[in-house]
Amino acid sequence: MLKADIVAANLAALPERSTGIVLGLERIVNFLENTLPYDPRTKLRVVHVAGTNGKGSVCALISEALIAAGYKVGTFNSPHFLEPNDALRIQGMPIPESEHAELREWIRTLDAESQSPSGQLTSFEQVTASALWWFAQNDVDIAVVEVGMGGLRDATNVFASPDDRGSMGVGRSLVQCICPVDEDHLGVIGNNVEEIAREKAGIMRPGSWIIIANQDRTEAFHKIRQTAHRVSPGRIVNVRRQPTCDIHVPNFSIKSCEDGDNVVQRLRPPTDLPCWASFNGTGKRCLRAKYPASLDTYIKSGHAQRSRDPPQTQVLSSDVKPLTTESASVPIEVDLPLALPGYYQAGNACVAFYALDVLRTQFGFTKLTDAAMQVGFQNVRWPGRLSWLSLLSKRAALPRSATPSFPEDMIDSAASVNSGVGMAYDHSGNNSSGNESQGGSGHRSSGSESGSIDPTESLDNWLLADGAHNEPAAVELRKYVDTTLRRISQQRYIRGTRTRNTNTALHVRWIVGFSKGKDVSTILSKLVMPGDTLWIVPFSQPKEMPWIKCESPASIARVARRIPSIDNSVHLEEFDHLSDVVDRLATDTSDMQLNALCGSLYLVADMYRELQIQPF
Structure with a gap:
């Protein structure tokens, strides 16, 4: 199929305003600020994830690790999988269908009665508003939000910087992850990879941390990196397959561990999968991640001034030494199980790991120990992918x-x-x-x-x-x-x-x-x-x-x-x-x-x- 045919088909499929995704922030920002009883963004801290491929896996990995660490986590994915309610989850569990139906009807009624000069919300904007309200009402510690389409003009792109600088919204978008970018929604969010990358990089915020996945398309990488250095210089992690991502197969030691008064859930032991289905899954593969990627960024980010997890809380491979203050003067390695199949999942795991590392070192999520991340990465589930x-x-x-x-x-x-x-x-x-x-x-x-x-x-x-x-x-x-x-x-x-x-x-x-x-x-x-x-x-x-x-x-x-x-x-x-x-x-x-x-x-x-x- 010619690209012109793809563009024509995508443009023909664009919905009417009331029925689908219409890019632009005016309607949803006005609704959040002026129609709801209060703006739910004021109660939310967010990890925002954009890209062409891997967004859902990255969201799942980040969410599971945070849950394993003891945080209350809201996750919003687009599109839904089986039913509309499964796109909105807290602690991995979808909002009950009856509650979801009532919430959506309430949002629709408020929107219809508001008579906003910006116009009524599209259905995707209604879903987004519902998710943010549900998360805020349930006092989640953090929300992991997947972009619907593109980024810059997507309905999810309504959050401000971590320190509330600028006029880019309300709430705090702490970390933005840009997954691999390729030709995606041609003619709608861009006519080539560079334009698409610019659109997806639009979720970046000044003062936040930006995690850039390994990009196979050079033009995408240059545009994303250029935008990141302009928006939030000095707070960028470029994930490369080597040396930060080394796939190997260690023998995990499965231990129970305690973190203060909280017992961290044990890693699930590897299961005896049929040999033809287990060659790269269930924790038998491992990502050896170094944080940060180089000694220079390691010192600049402050890692050299702090230790990691207390040794007694770690569940590590036998070839990884417990992390101590003395060992914190050099880049630190941690082994993370890769339960999601497909070799490309190592790259997604790298993005998730660095996003989590930034949360714990820069934004006070101190319960995110290496052990908790290992448990989360082992227990992650993401249906319909291999x-x-x-x-x-x-x-x-x-x-x-x-x-x-x-x-x-x-x-x-x-x-x-x-x-x-x-x-x-x-x-x-x-x-x-x-x-x-x-x-x-x-x-x-x-x-x-x-x-x-x-x-x-x-x-x-x-x-x-x-x-x-x-x-x-x-x-x-x-x-x-x-x-x-x-x-x-x-x-x-x-x-x-x-x-x-x-x-x-x-x-x-x-x-x-x-x-x-x-x-x-x-x-x-x-x-x-x-x-x-x-x-x-x-x-x-x-x-x-x-x-x-x-x-x-x-x-x-x-x-x-x-x-x-x-x-x-x-x-x-x-x-x-x-x-x-x-x-x-x-x-x-x-x-x-x-x-x-x-x-x-x-x-x-x-x-x-x-x-x-x-x-x-």
């Missing part, structure tokens, strides 16, 4: 004896597999169930007996769900899939269940759906290889997001057939409903294809609903 979902609940033809069972901290469901309810064996860190004696948290499941079948012999029982909907995300997804396929082949060969035969190579069954305006051609060219299967399916209309339009399967198929890599060896099929796809998967007996669903987070959400999975 998530392994079980299809067993839909495979009614399987004999009961063939139904596998799993340890409780691997199950993300409202009931057990054997009960017939959908289960997410969620490699994205969505381990919502845990053994209470081991410090786990979340709901319990009854389906955890021993004696599971060999996962390398039941590839058809699993589906990999990921919200990848642009080129960079598609590239990372393909990397992950290729590594997984190699792992499966290796394990089958080692166990003697398969011979090394190039004629029986594993392939991928891609199940895709896209929103209008996406670069379908580029995304599919990165994903689909000769021998793969391509199933195209629409997603349902997301609630409260009328501006989102699904591309028709026929249109996607036309684009796909023009892609050179999608040759005659690729079986292409169109479906009218996702339920038809699930029915086909339930009857499939092939174990030579990996099922992967992607292209839109809205499609992933539909699959969670189809399998009756509750991610939060």
Whole structure:
């Protein structure tokens, strides 16, 4: 798809003011200042996160670490996942549906009665106002807020500097994180990467700390860095993959630890995931972070004048010495588990770590010990991103004896597999169930007996769900899939269940759906290889997001057939409903294809609903 076509589609999808996202701050600022009983921003301290990819993961990591440290944390993500209320969470739990409905109706009524000269709020501005009010009413210690679209003119960009300098809003935006920036909403927030980067850098505030993720696009990095040095010089952390981000695999020592009168939750021990799904998750990978990135910035930021956590509160790898005043004259390293899958998550973890380090050293969040961060990073959950979902609940033809069972901290469901309810064996860190004696948290499941079948012999029982909907995300997804396929082949060969035969190579069954305006051609060219299967399916209309339009399967198929890599060896099929796809998967007996669903987070959400999975 040509860029001009993408821009045209994005512009055509722009909503009317009353129905969606219309960029600009005048309406929401006026509403917060003059319509609500009080301005909720006056009670909030904020970590603000913008970017193209990785925003949600960074928000999840920061929120979990703060929760583990004992703070009351509000988190606002956009868009919602399954239901509109799950975008607003305190301590990781969504606002109850009934309370959310009452709050939204109250906001709508106030807005309609205000007769503001700025005009009525858009639906996204109403959601944003609802989130800020709910956080303020519940006296959160800090709010982690994800940008909706762009940054500079986004409805979330209503906060002032940490010291309230300037006229950029009310409240205190302490830290701004700029995740990797790429072509995003072309024609709406910018016509090229540099313009898009300028828009996203618009959340920066004087006197705040700015964390800049490693940027693959040079033009984006230069524009973001230039803006940061102009807005808040001397308070910038540029995250690089090396040397601050070193992936290795230590043996974590799992200990309980105390921080004053508070007992810090223990790290969850690594679970015995199927070998083909665990090569880079569940704490077996580790980010070795140095803070700050260099000795020069280390001294300037004041780290050399203070010690870190008392040794007795640390849970560190055996090769990391406890932090003391004597050791504080050189850059300090800390090992952080990487529970979220995908190698790119190391970069997101780096951004989250430095944002947290700034909070504790510059803004008084002293309970954010290294131990608390390790617990938070281990327990983080972020559904729909490289998530392994079980299809067993839909495979009614399987004999009961063939139904596998799993340890409780691997199950993300409202009931057990054997009960017939959908289960997410969620490699994205969505381990919502845990053994209470081991410090786990979340709901319990009854389906955890021993004696599971060999996962390398039941590839058809699993589906990999990921919200990848642009080129960079598609590239990372393909990397992950290729590594997984190699792992499966290796394990089958080692166990003697398969011979090394190039004629029986594993392939991928891609199940895709896209929103209008996406670069379908580029995304599919990165994903689909000769021998793969391509199933195209629409997603349902997301609630409260009328501006989102699904591309028709026929249109996607036309684009796909023009892609050179999608040759005659690729079986292409169109479906009218996702339920038809699930029915086909339930009857499939092939174990030579990996099922992967992607292209839109809205499609992933539909699959969670189809399998009756509750991610939060």
